[in-house]
Amino acid sequence: MPTSIPVLIVGAGPTGLSMAFELKRHGVDFRIIDKQIKPVKTSNALGVQTRTLEVWDDMGLVKEMLAQGCPIKGFNIYANKKQIAHVYPFELLSLYPFVLALSQQHTEEILIKHLESQNVKIEMNVDMIDLKQQENNCLITLNHADGKKETIETTWVIGCDGAHSYIREKCNIPFQGKELPQHFVLADTVLKTDLPSNQVHAFLSEKGPLFFIRYDDKYFRIILEVSAIPELANAKTISYEQLKNLVKDRCFLPIEIEEPIWNSGFWIHERMASTFRQNNLFLLGDAAHIHSPAGAQGMNTGIQDAYNLAWKLASVIKKTSPPELLNTYNQERLPFAKKILKNTTFLTHFVSLKNPFLCALRNLFLSHLLKIKKFRNKVFSNLTQLNIYYKNSGLTKDCLGAKKGPKAGTRLLDAKYNDTQSLMDHVRGTTWCLLVFFDKNLNFSLGPIQETLEKKFGSCVKLIGISLNPLNALMESVVCETIFDINKVLHQLYEIKGTTFFLIRPDKYIGFRGNEKDEKILFEYLHQFLQSRSI
Numbered sequence: 001m002p003t004s005i006p007v008l009i010v011g012a013g014p015t016g017l018s019m020a021f022e023l024k025r026h027g028v029d030f031r032i033i034d035k036q037i038k039p040v041k042t043s044n045a046l047g048v049q050t051r052t053l054e055v056w057d058d059m060g061l062v063k064e065m066l067a068q069g070c071p072i073k074g075f076n077i078y079a080n081k082k083q084i085a086h087v088y089p090f091e092l093l094s095l096y097p098f099v100l101a102l103s104q105q106h107t108e109e110i111l112i113k114h115l116e117s118q119n120v121k122i123e124m125n126v127d128m129i130d131l132k133q134q135e136n137n138c139l140i141t142l143n144h145a146d147g148k149k150e151t152i153e154t155t156w157v158i159g160c161d162g163a164h165s166y167i168r169e170k171c172n173i174p175f176q177g178k179e180l181p182q183h184f185v186l187a188d189t190v191l192k193t194d195l196p197s198n199q200v201h202a203f204l205s206e207k208g209p210l211f212f213i214r215y216d217d218k219y220f221r222i223i224l225e226v227s228a229i230p231e232l233a234n235a236k237t238i239s240y241e242q243l244k245n246l247v248k249d250r251c252f253l254p255i256e257i258e259e260p261i262w263n264s265g266f267w268i269h270e271r272m273a274s275t276f277r278q279n280n281l282f283l284l285g286d287a288a289h290i291h292s293p294a295g296a297q298g299m300n301t302g303i304q305d306a307y308n309l310a311w312k313l314a315s316v317i318k319k320t321s322p323p324e325l326l327n328t329y330n331q332e333r334l335p336f337a338k339k340i341l342k343n344t345t346f347l348t349h350f351v352s353l354k355n356p357f358l359c360a361l362r363n364l365f366l367s368h369l370l371k372i373k374k375f376r377n378k379v380f381s382n383l384t385q386l387n388i389y390y391k392n393s394g395l396t397k398d399c400l401g402a403k404k405g406p407k408a409g410t411r412l413l414d415a416k417y418n419d420t421q422s423l424m425d426h427v428r429g430t431t432w433c434l435l436v437f438f439d440k441n442l443n444f445s446l447g448p449i450q451e452t453l454e455k456k457f458g459s460c461v462k463l464i465g466i467s468l469n470p471l472n473a474l475m476e477s478v479v480c481e482t483i484f485d486i487n488k489v490l491h492q493l494y495e496i497k498g499t500t501f502f503l504i505r506p507d508k509y510i511g512f513r514g515n516e517k518d519e520k521i522l523f524e525y526l527h528q529f530l531q532s533r534s535i
């Protein structure tokens with residue numbers, strides 16, 4: 001008889017490790033395997049986007065991650081021997097208004113350390129070699145390092161097994177797309193330069209782009225597009241001499257380069273699975289979507305796939321939500337991945353233009369448009385994944401339509417509302433949170449809402465009252481968490497007009513927005529996604 005487990009995570013890259021971390025946080029048992037030894041020993045994915053930092057804040061990892069990396073707070077573009085754009089600092093609406101450059105090795109190390117401290121074993125050198133889907137579960141064969149075969153039955157399979165996903169292939173899920181013509185090389189090295197180390201530096205020319213990114217106390221990542229250089233157009237590595245010559249050729253500023261500690265060529269594919277779910281099996285991260293590293297989106301998207309799915313799966317396994325909740329994983333993440341593919345391919349072509357006329361046009365466009373605050377903010381909010389909007393998800397219900405303020409489907413906006421506390425300090429954790437903002441309307445009482453929430457949904461929904469006035473008697477009479485927003489910081493951020501509900505999902509997106517007239521719809525929403533206790 002095969003042993004039976006609820007969940008098997010296949011792959012312990014950034015996506016699989018994040019899934020494991022999240023399932024553990026939500027109190028679900030699982031096994032996690034990888035056919036290789038983890039963590040990776042090279043820097044690989046460096047750019048950690050602002051939204052991922054917010055996610056790590058919720059997961060309780062952000063301080064440790066920040067301590068190991070370099071915050072990138074600005075972006076510079078150079079062309080024709082001059083600087084054509086300078087964005088500093090990024091004006092992002094977040095408590096982490098920067099991108100963190102952090103070696104993937106450190107990201108994986110920290111995740112593994114936390115998992116091991118909670119007695120989660122990452123089973124390394126264990127290869128999944130067979131998969132059969134059965135009526136309500138999957139039969140899996142594992143191959144251990146000593147050649148021993150093991151058969152297990154698992155209700156859920158989480159495919160985080162990377163770009164060449166065995167799971168995706170075995171399930172005949174198409175992975176359509178194409179290879180892009182651009183070829184890049186990267187090198188991690190020590191640079192002697194006066195360029196500010198807390199900013200990215202991009203040198204654009206008809207020869208191909210060159211980027212410098214500082215990612216720890218010592219090292220920079222150099223990235224070069226080399227498709228037009230015959231001896232490098234398909235290269236797996238670059239020599240020290242070739243690197244020095246290319247940098248000298250493309251960068252007009254004085255720079256000294258030491259011999260790289262690692263270098264690699266990379267080919268770019270733009271491909272996406274036709275579905276991220278098949279019965280009891282999910283695809284996440286590179287198993288579901290691969291694209292150009294331009295804009296540093298891949299690892300971030302994988303981590304957020306895990307953050308999106310884990311709480312839903314945990315709720316279904318614990319029977320606090322109906323199985324239909326799981327449909328929203330595909331509904332939300334697939335359109336987002338599609339958008340990422342489109343944007344990263346565009347970015348790759350845009351920075352790699354060779355035609356002199358188009359290069360001149362691009363440079364003119366960048367130098368002018370990046371001076372416009374609105375344009376700048378849009379570009380960087382997209383790149384940092386702060387603009388994720390699950391507009392068409394079944395989990396999104398907005399009763400206020402076009403009204404101002406953050407809409408249902410967008411992320412929780414966070415800010416410090418006094419010297420020491422932010423909204424996140426109240427909502428951090430694994431439950432849903434109902435934020436009730438009071439304007440000046442004192443005819444609304446939280447008591448009945450609190451009573452119904454407790455009776456029907458127990459500890460699944462936390463109620464938080466947010467009032468401008470510490471003396472609001474209606475708030476005091478209720479034993480729920482309260483925020484006194486005396487400086488109006490949160491009220492202004494959420495553009496509050498009248499008593500307003502924001503129901504925050506466990507992954508800190510706004511599920512529902514409405515005002516006091518919409519209380520009935522709010523409870524219908526909760527009943528749809530949370531199993532009501534029998535009363």
Ligand SMILES: Cc1cc2nc3c(=O)[nH]c(=O)nc-3n(C[C@H](O)[C@H](O)[C@H](O)COP(=O)(O)OP(=O)(O)OC[C@H]3O[C@@H](n4cnc5c(N)ncnc54)[C@H](O)[C@@H]3O)c2cc1C
Binds near residue numbers: 014161163
């Ligand atoms: C040069 C470069 C730079 C990049 N820079 C960035 C960046 O700055 N920011 C960013 O967000 N992204 C970046 N990316 C993309 C990023 O590296 C990937 O998107 C990310 O690593 C994907 O993580 P993953 O966990 O989904 O897959 P992977 O990291 O590929 O992990 C998959 C794991 O599954 C295991 N596995 C596979 N098959 C099996 C099996 N049958 N049984 C058991 N285990 C199995 C593998 O051993 C592997 O450990 C970059 C990529 C490259 C190549």
